[in-house]
Amino acid sequence: LKQTLINLVLSNQFTGRQDPHNHLRFLNKVTSMFRHPKVPNTTVKLLLFPFSLEGEARIWLDKEPPRSILTWEDLVSKFINQFFPPSKTTYLRNEITNFLQKSNETFNEVWERFKDLFRQCPHHGFSELHQLDTFYNALNPNNHDALDSAAGGNFLDKIPRECLSIIESKSKVRYSRSRVTDVRTNANANLSNSQSNSFDLQQIAAAIEDKLDIRMNRFEKSLIEMKNSLVTPTAPLKAVTEVCVTCGSNHSYNQCPLTRGGNDYPVFHDNIQQFQTAAGGNFIQNRQNQTRPPGFHQPAQKNNNQNHF
Template sequence: MADNRTMAQMLQAPIEGYEDAIVIPPINANNFELKQPLINLVQSNKFTGRQDPHNHLRFFNKVTSTFRHPEVPNTSVKLLLFPFSLDGEARDWLDKEPPRSILTWDDLVSKFINQYFPPSKTTYYRNEIITFYQKPNEAFNEAWERFKGLLRQCPHHGFSELHQLDTFYNSLNSNDQDALDSAAGGNFLDKMPQEGLAIIESKSKVRYSRSRANDSRVSTDAPLSNSSPSNNSFDMQQNTRLSRIK
């Protein structure tokens, strides 16, 4: 078929290829509207590509969970709002994704995580978890918080709760292992995973409260220790005067 367009028409920019990467499922609901306060809340914590992507998703999920509509799936709301939560490099990344290449919320999460938390990073954190050990002079609660931090930084680590507790227990020094065994009334690993986790959390809180109490004592005692140098200074002055008299 002959192309009857003029040369001017042929030289015009094409109108295709401007579709977004995210495909929003049809929403057949009356009075559905994304309120500006919700958009503002999403935009209050924009991801630029340099923050922790897992923390961003946690915040985003928490915010979008506050929106409820009987005829609109929450995943559709998330697909609509997610672009508002990106800025800078991250927004450029989404804009460069092929048109209509993201069909579901799971698709979006998978692409987002793999972009900003690649498999090499997952391997690194898995190794950090597997080879975790309590540092010399590291308090029990400090080791536990550091271990939980590693788990949180890589939530798709794949380790079961049993594996996590076994790894942490075997990373401890003998004194802290004995303390856990004592709290368990025997071998700590003979407990059910949920019981073991409760014991660790309880012991961690006790250590934390004691640590804060010790810090408080140090700050309370500080003025007393500061007073001794002045006494020494006074004694030195007195000795100097005596030597002059002699």
């Protein structure tokens, strides 16, 4: 045996809990790809079979008496009887005989479930016509009418090959329609869920907005109270009394008699009088010391009090 073939079998070992018929089909498929012109295929399967078992199944094979399995047919018979006993065959036969379509089951689903029962029980013993009759009578009235309409009369009047062709054709059509229906149903459900989710989001947003309004009102009220607490009342301002900068009396500078001229002089403060006297003396002295242009003679002051003769 080639190591590649052994590794392939080791990747899909039978433990005693799987379907033994499926395991035998797997071995037939694997060995059919590695044919040797001088070695029969059944011999290859006998040599390869022990590598395909593990656990409970391997223990069973090791307990078989020596030379109790001489051919591939002997091995298959013992293997099926051990892991697929007659009681299980009887149970599956009853399941097939009492088979009925479920209320929520589509045509494609009921046909696939019916075929699965026959795959699980290869030794059922039912003829092809008996299988078709069992399936037809297990359907609901709507599917009866659909098969009769496709057959152009009584469905069971057709030969088994034509009946199988009609069933497979109807199964594919119904399967495509059911998928479209499922897609539409899911789309409607998603739309409904999205609308519901949108409504929920709107409610949440409205609740958050209300809470924000309440908090903003409280915040504005707190700011107003804080502002009022910081403002202190101001004392009334006293009337400003205008004082003359020249003489210190209670009148404006423009109304001062000293600046306006006249013979009525107020009594000055000492410092202001001294300032005025010093300023006048400096002014006169400066006029006397002023340098004049050549040929200019200052006229002598006339004494206004001098008597004229």
